[in-house]
Amino acid sequence: MLLNLCIKDYALIDNVSISFGPGLNILTGETGAGKSIIIDAINLIIGERAYTDFIRTxxxxxxxxxxxEYEDDAVDEILKEYGIEPEDNTLIITREINAQGRSISRLNGKMVPVSALKRVGKLIVDIHGQHEHQSLLDSKNHMRILDLLGDEDISKCKAEVNRLYKKYCQIQKQINELEKRHxxxxxxxDRLRYELDELEKAQLKPDEDISLQEDKKILENAEKIYGALEFAYxxxxxxxxxxxxxDGLSKIIDSLEKIVGIYAPVESITESLKNILYELEDISSSLRNLRDSIDFDGSKLDLLNKRLELLDRLKSKYNKSLPELIDYKAQIAAELDNAFNVTEEIDELKTMLYNIESELGKSANELHKKRHRVANHLEESIAKELKDLAMKNVKFKVDIRVKNSPNGIDLNGEKVSxxxxxxxxxxxxxxxxxxEPLKPLAKIISGGESSRIMLALKSIIAKVDNISCLIFDEIDTGIGGRTAQAVGEKLSKIARNHQILCVTHSPQIASIGDYHYLIKKESKGEHTSTKVYCIEGEDRINELARMLGGAEITKNTITHAQEMLNMAKKLKKG
Structure with missing residues (x-):
């Protein structure tokens, strides 16, 4: 709901602040007074193009x-996207334009791109008339409106379609990923099999290259090592x-043992020497074994060098260490084993996809039938509304199409999107x-005819439409009498659940408003400006009388105006 509108230095307006109320807000005034300026200003607020021509001279x-003031949670989501914390369902939108053509947009005081205003504007305001900002002209909204009219019956079916579609897409994605991998x-x-065969034939062992290097060092220095061990032994x-x-140490021990009985201090020394003798005997035995193990076979060195050359070649080829080569071999083997499992998994998923596709097709077809039933009811209701608005020759139809697609699901032998x-x-x-052939709503004639068609639609969908502020610009063009009265009654009916701003020249429509605003062009010397007044009582009667009789207000037009207001009160109470 639009609570307040402040306009400064815009077209003929110096500085105007308008507080709108709930229900039906009527805007009237003489031709050229500036009624369209108010609507243009609101268009500017909801992201329409800004022109420097609008800046006051x-x-x-x-x-x-x-x-x-809004209730749609989607507005909060947009605000959060731009780092704006929602404030008690109140939204302040500001738009400034300067003489250089720059435009500055703000939401709750924070600067945002004009696209943010457009996104928010679509959720809070719907303008019908000579303007592009009409939610009903956008075919993207038509399915949502039709489904909302279907109430819980369609919403449950749609939720099931949504669930199956997500599952269908999830399985399809899994299949695509597995097929890509496969x-x-x-x-x-072929490359992996060759590499696995090569690495398996190599019979790699952890740290083999390190131990081979040690063996090579020994074989290359066999004579030197043997000589040292031989000498030591x-x-x-x-x-x-x-x-x-x-032998020398044994003789020393024998000599000391002879005096142990008569010279106690040598006893401990003797025992120590015995321990040393035992260790030397073990050491000499180890030296002998090491000496005897030295291999002088040159052919073994050749084999060892060839093995090292193989390991070095593999490490260089794969750019990996020996432990990494062993891990890589295991990885290749696992990949080759998994290849067979992937094929089986793809086949299983395709079976699941077939079953889900069948369920999805049945649910989508059921939803299709339900939409047709709701569409038929909507067409009948709109026809009645149009007849009330003296537009019985206007034909309205809900076109529900099913689009073929080679990548779609199978439905009754056809592939459909x-x-x-x-x-x-x-x-x-x-x-x-x-x-005339049926055409999209966006192709219909703009102005009053468009507004009345939109009014007929809004009369039906108002209960499910969450856009709280509706604006009808000169909805009375080309009508009068009973038809104008019917338009006013329908506006009043919609205004029970929505705020409506209506620019009109019709006294029948104006009389039924909950709030009445008079737009006047006033001149002081060479300065002309547009003013806006909220009128009631005698001022409102006089304005209705002017609308009834033209420039001259008579006793009869005043009486007629008062009667119209009285009738409007009775209508609202009824």
Whole structure:
């Protein structure tokens, strides 16, 4: 609901603040007074193009600010996208334009792109008349409106279609990913098999290259190692020309044992020497074994070098260490094993997809039938509304199409496109004259005729439409008398659940309003400006009398105006 509209230095307006009320708000005034300026200002607020021509002559800037009250949670989501915290379902939209053509837009005081205003505007205001901002002209909204009219019957069916469609897409995605992996694997399969065969034949062992390097070092220095071990062993055990170390130590121990009984201090020394002797005997035995293990076979060194060359070549080829090569071999083997499992998994998923597709097709077809039933009822209701508005020759139809697609689901032997909303494309069509073909709503004549057609539609869908503020611009063009009265009654009916702003020249429509605003062009010297007054009582009677009789207000027109207001009160109470 539009609570307040402030306009400054815009067209003929110096500075105007208008507080609108709930229900039906009527805007009247003489031709050229500036009624359209108010609607243009609201269009500016909801993201329509800004022109520097709108800036008041002699001023550098023009600004419009609107305060809205809303209930649609989608507005909160948009605000959060731009880092704006919602404030008690109140929204302040500001738009400024300067003489250089720059436009500044704000939501609750924070600067945002004009696209943000457009997104929010579609949720809070619907303008019908010579303007593009009409939700009903956008075919994207037609399915949503039709489904809302179907109440719980359609919403349950639609929820089931949505659930199955998501599952269908999820399985299809899994199949596509697995098939992609399988295709990539097929291209690499020969290479992987060759690599696995090569690595398996190599019979790799952890840290083998390190131990082979140690063996190579020993074989290359066999003579040197053998000589050192031989010398050490002989020195300890065999001796050369003199006694060996072990024989010499044995003689020392024998000599000391002879005096242990008479000279106690040597007892501990003797025991220590015995322990040393035992260790030297073990050491000499180890040296002998090591010496005897030294291999002088040159062919073994050749085999070892060849093995090392193989390992180095594999490490260089794959750019991996030996442990990494062993892990890579296991990885390749696993990939080759999984290839067979992937094929089986794809087959299982395709079976699941077939079953889900069948369920989805049945649910989507059921939703399709339900929409047709709701569409038939809507067409009948709109026909009645149009007849009341003296537009009995206007034909309205809900076009529900099913689009074929080679990538769609199978339905009765045909491939049809499907989305989370089912298989349907919905569009409202209209023919305004006998013999003319049905056309999209966006193609109908703009102005009063368009407004009345939209009024007929709004009369039916108002209960499910969550756009709280509706604006009808000069809805009375080309009508009068009983038809104008019917338009006013329908506006009043819709205004029970929506706020309506209606620009009109019809006294029948104006009299039924809950609030009445008079737009006047006033001049002081060479300065002319548009003013807006909320009128009631005698002022309102006089304005209705002017609308009835033209420039001259007579006793009869005043009496007639009063009667119209009295009739309007009775109508609202009824």
């Amino acid at each position: 002699g001023k550098q800037n023009a600004s419009v600010e609107a305060v809205f 295709l990539e694997f097929s291209r690499e399969q 002989n020195a300890l055990y065999q001796g050369f020309e003199d006694l060996s170390v072990i 499907v989305t989370e909303n089912g298989i349907d494309e919905v569009e409202f069509l209209i023919s305004t004259n006998p013999g």
